[in-house]
Amino acid sequence: MSDAGLVGEAAQRVSEAAELLARADELATYSASATGIERTYLSPEHAQVNAVAGSWMREAGLRAWQDAAGNQCGRMEGDAPDLPALLLGSHLDTVPGAGRYDGVLGVLVAIAVAGRLTPGVLPFAVEVVAFGDEEGTRFGTTLLGSRALAGAWDDAWLDLVDARGTSLHEAAYTFGLDPAGMGDAGRDEGSLVGYLEAHIEQGPRLEDAGRALGVVTSIAAARRLLITLTGEARHCATPWHLRRDALLGASEAVLAIERIAREQGSPATVGHLAVRPDAVNVIPGVAEFSLDLRDVTAQGRDATWALVRAELDRIAAARGLTVAVAETHEAPAVRCAPELQDLLRAGIRATGDPEPLELFSVAGHDAMAVAALTDVAMLFVRCAGGISHHADESVTEADVAAAIDALHAAVLALAAEFAE
Structure with missing residues (x-):
């Protein structure tokens, strides 16, 4: 590639990362609290960010829809219709007083990667999901969105009640969902080829090691x-x-x-x-x-x-x-799939880190629930001071650019394996 080409590619990476950070700032404005970020499952703010994320998915070339459990989804077909999909994503709900990047970063990185892909080319479809409930803040039971997608929805959850006495059944109806049909969000066995999730580390190990990215080996x-x-x-x-x-x-x-x-x-x-x-x-x-x-x-x-x-x-x-x-x-503990870990390692190496750091995740993630349906792996992104679940969450533009590059490279590496 010519010097001009390299400069142009670098400028595009910076532009993508800057746009992602601006989008995270925009999502932070959708909050039930005037003093911090608070966005819970089946709330008006949940509906608002789904609509915004859906518009960004469409801009990236994805067909967008909201599933039966309130997860925002997008899909790009592969080189044939109705192929199994590689799923990329994370969650958009928050704890009270949240930062801008927990969950959100993974959704936005996934959309950015999708925007680099060409429809009808890969040997699998690519889907992006923004899960509606990972934190369990409103109804006290975590991973409702990802467990629904994984086919593990339990209608008993409809009787859960929030702090104001509103049942999940009532909240789902008000949100515009059919409470009796929320289990329809479950994907069929064999409909996915894997799940990759980018997430801030929520710990200091990457920062201490001077690394931008790391590969998750297992979840606690x-x-x-x-x-x-x-x-x-x-x-x-x-x-x-x-x-x-x-x-x-x-x-x-x-x-x-x-x-x-x-x-x-x-x-x-x-x-x-x-x-x-x-x-x-x-x-x-x-x-x-x-x-x-x-x-x-x-x-x-x-x-x-x-x-x-x-x-x-x-x-x-x-x-x-x-x-x-x-x-x-x-x-239970979840072991990330070795083959998908290898793809993420290759992606990180493509960013210039020859020996990707391996990390055990103390925090829980949507990947835990999706693991019941398909193989999963996770990419951790450095966050300043390891701070999370707090307004001081912070990532750098350079690290965001590296995360997009690494996840994109992992998708292409998986496609190359399919072609062999």
Whole structure:
């Protein structure tokens, strides 16, 4: 290629990355909160970003539609009609107070890659999906969009209720979906050749290593539990030896969770803590707290939980409390397909990184659900300070350009394998 050609190609890459970042800024304006980004499943903001993403899919040459579960989809046919598709994507929903790039980056990178492709050429179709619910913020159950696409929709979810008392059934109807038909979003077995997802790392390892991109080898096994310690609510004048203080028990339990999880190497987080009666001069009779527990394997996760549960029982007995545990989520570890990992490694090498970094994902992703239907792999993109689920999420234009290049190269490498 001539020097002029190289300069033109570099300018195109910069332009693509700049446009992607501008699109992320645009999506950030669709929020239910005036003080930060908040976009939940089946909300008006969900409908708005689906419409915008759909228009960008059409600009990229895709046929766009919204599926029965509210996922925004686009498709480009291959060299014959109705071929199985390579699926690219991520999610557009957020946690409260979110950043601009968690999930969103993967959708926009997928659209950018699709825009580089020529319809009717590849030996498979290419589809882009913007999942409507990954975070589980509104209804408390994660991966609703990707589980629906994977054929795992459960009509019992229609009875889930949000913080305002609106059921998922009601929300789906208001959104314009048929609640009874949401399972129709499920794809047929054999309809996909694989799933590739780009995502910010949500950790500091790429930044620490001075790398823009990394290949995900597996996604953590996870459990979420709601733990309730019950004692006795009494006046603050109660002597120490008569107190059955649920909050003190919970405080001791949270510190024990940290100690055990550190020793076992299992990421653990207590992100919710509430007490009743919640009065300044009343000993708390009930303390409720969450536990998000993860590990490389389900066996490691469950071994850590067994140690935590034994410590909870010890604390409760010592303080005259009772313990109740409700599991709200469980997910097995997901191993990314070695063949698809190799394609992403080749894509990263094409950007100039000769030895792509391999990363284990502590965070959960839509790929976990899609893995029930087809092989999956993930590309991580460096984010400043490893910060995520926060307004300070940040990526660079150069890293975004590299991510588009790497995913594009992986798609072409898969096409070359089909041709052999």
